[in-house]
Amino acid sequence: MIEQKQLSEVIELWKTNKKQYVKKSSFAAYMLLIENHLLPVFGNNFVLEESDVQKFVFKKLEAGLSHKTIKDILIVLKMIMKFGAKNKWLEYTPFDIQFPTEREKHSIEVLSRADQKKIMNYIQEHFTFRNLGVYICLSAGIRIGEICALTWEDIDTDSGVINVRQTIQRIYLIEDGKRRTELILDTPKTKNSIREIPISKDLLRILKPFKKIVNPSFFVLTNDAKPTEPRTYRSYYKNLMKELKMPELKFHGLRHSFATRCIESNCDYKTVSVLLGHSNISTTLNLYVHPNMEQKKKAIEQMFKGLR
Template sequence: MKNKTPLRRAHHEGSVRRRPDGRWEVRFTIPASDGEKARRKSYYCHTKQEAVQILRGQWDPQWNLGPNGTTLLTVGEWLEIWLEHKELSLKPSTLRHYKSVIRCHLKPLFRRRIYQLSLTYIEAFYREKLHGGVSPGTLLAFHKILHQALRYAVKEGILLSNPAAGADLPTRPVYTANVFSRSQQLQLIENTEMIPYGICIRLALGTGLRIGEIVALQWGDIDLSERVLKVRRTQGERAEETLSPKTKNSHRAIPLTQNTAEDLAAWFKKMEPTTLDTPVFPDEDGGYLLARKLRAEYKQLLETLHLPSYSFHTLRHTFATRALEVGMDYKTLSILLGHSSVTFTLDVYAHCSDTHKRREMARMEYEYQEFPEELMLSRYERYRRQVEACPEVMTKEQFRIACHISKRKAKELLDNGVVPCEITGNKTWKYRIRKSDVLSYLERVRGVKSF
C-alpha cells in the first residue's frame, strides 16, 4: 500500500503554526474589496483550538490577540463594547454621564489601537489635558472611566495587563461643601411660604433628602400616624421617569420630627390626594414636579432673602451638620443619609459650625488653664463640665467619655440602674441617658475615693 501524500491547502485557505514563544499564529489572505488590494493578515492566540476556530471563521478576529499578545481593537471600539456591558449595571443617568465624558475627553484616543496604549502614553495624554485647562477633578473622573474599561479588557483576556494602572495622577482637590449657618437656616425656614413649594425646602432641612428623592415621593411612602418616611425612588431626566434610588443603601426609612410630620399633615389636607400613588408634590397638571423647577424657585428665594447662592444640595449638608452638632451618632446619621459607610459621611458631610467648634474647645479648657486655682480643679468639677457640654440626651459612648470610665463599667452602671436610662433595643442607640441623671450620678460618687 502506497503512503498517501498529505493534501495541500488551497490558495488563500490560510495556515496555522506554533510560534517559538508558545502562541499560535493564524495567517490567511483577505480578498480584495472596495478598490483595496488583497493583503496577508496574521492573528495570534493561546491555543490551537482558538486558531482553528479563527481559520474556519467561527470567531470574530477582532477579539483575538494581535502583536505583542494584545488586541487589535481600537480604543474607541473597545469603549463601545464596555459601555454595552455596563448598561445592565449602571443607572441611565450614570451611563449618559459616562458617554458624555468619553465623547468630550477620550475622543483623541479613539483611533489608536488598544495594544498601543502604554503607561507612558497615557500619562503624556493626561499631562496634555492638564496643560489644556482640564481641572484635576475632571482628569480623575475620566481616568476612572478609562481605568475601568481597560480593567474589563484584562478580565476578558483582551489585554495582558492594564496600562492605566499605576499612572501618576494629580492630587485630588480638597472638597469643601457649603453649609447654612443657624441664623441663615432659620431665616430660610421662616420665609419658605413665599414660594409655592417652600415645604420641599423645609423637608430637605428636616430629613436630608436629595432633591430627586423629594420630587419623586408618593403619599404611600409617608406614614403620618407612625411619623416615618420611606425613600423608594428618585426622579430621572423626565418628570414622569422614576428610578431606583442612587444606591442600595439609599432605600431607607427616616423617622420624622413632630414639626415635619405636622407640616406634611397640613400639606396632605391642602392637596387632598385620592390614591397612595399620587405625587406628594404635584405640578399644575397633577404629575410629578420637575426637579429643575424646584431648583429655580429655591434660587429665587435665596436672591430675595439676600442669602448665599448655595445649591439645593446644601440643604442636605446643613441637615447633616445640625445632626452632628446636637450629638447624633455617626452610624445613625450615615443610615439616615443613605450612605454606604460612616467614613464617607464624615469625610463629606461632617461640617462643624464655628459655634460648635468653640463649645467643643471649651471642654478642653481644664487641661490648659493659666490660673493656679483653675489648675486645682477637682476631678468631679472637670467631669461635670464635660457632661454639661453634652446634649440633653446622651449616648452610652458620650456618657463613658465624659465620665472617663470604661465601656464595661458604663454598661454595668446602665444595666444595673445605677444611672437611669431608657433602653430602646436599637443597635445604633441602645441607651438614651439624660444629662441630669449623669450629673446626679457624679454628685453621688463625688466623695468616693476611687472616683
C-alpha cells in the same frame, strides 16, 4: 491567534456587554465620559502606556477638570481595558497614576442657624407645595432628585416616616452619534440611599392635614400626577433664596445644612450617615466632622488633665 483591536473597537464591544448590567443613568454617565474624553484622545490606540494616561491626567487638570471627574474617567478606562485584556484584544497592566496634591480645602456651604430658622418660618407662613419641598430637605436632608420624585404615598404620617425609594434625573443619551436627553424615574444612587427618615414634629404638623385629602400617587412638589424636574426646581429655589435675601447657596447646601445641624446636636456619626444614605461612614466623616477651635481646646485640656 486573536487579533489585537483598537480601543474604539473594544469600547463598542464593552458598551454592548455593560449595558446589560448597569442602571440606565450609570450607562449614560459612562457614555458621556467616553465620548467627551476617552475616544478623542485614545480611540485609535492599540496599546496604552502608563505614561500616555499620566499625560492625559495632567492635560485634563490644566483644562480645569476636578480630581473627582478625572478619577471617574480613569475608572471607566480601567473597566474597558480589563474587558479588552480578558478577551485578549489588548494588553493591560494596571496603571499607577499620580495626582498633584490638592492644596485647597473644599469647604462645604451651609446655612447659619438664624438663616435656616428664617427660611423655615417663612415657609410655614407662605405655604406652597414647592416651598414645602425646601422645608422637607432642611428637615430630612434628602437630595434634589429624591425630593422631586417624592410622592404622598412615600410620606407615612401615622408612623412619622418619610420613605426615600426613588429619584428623578435628566440623563444625556448618546445613540448613533446623536445626543438627546431623557427624564427618568429610577431607584436612588445606591442601596443605602433607599432609607426611612423620621419626620420632625414641626414637619408632621404641616403634613398631617394634607395626607387626609391628597391623592397618594401624586408628587409632593406639584401635588399632581406629573413631577417637576431637578433643574426646574433648582431655579425655583434660587429665586426663593433671592426673595428672602439669603446668601447664595447651592440646593445641595440644604442637605449639608441638615447634616451639620445633626452633628451640632451631638447626633452620633453612624446615625447621620444612615439618615443621609451614604454608602459608608467615612463619606460622612470626611464631609462634616471638622472640629472647631472650642472642641480642639477642650481636647487639649482633657489630655493634660489626665497627665496632672
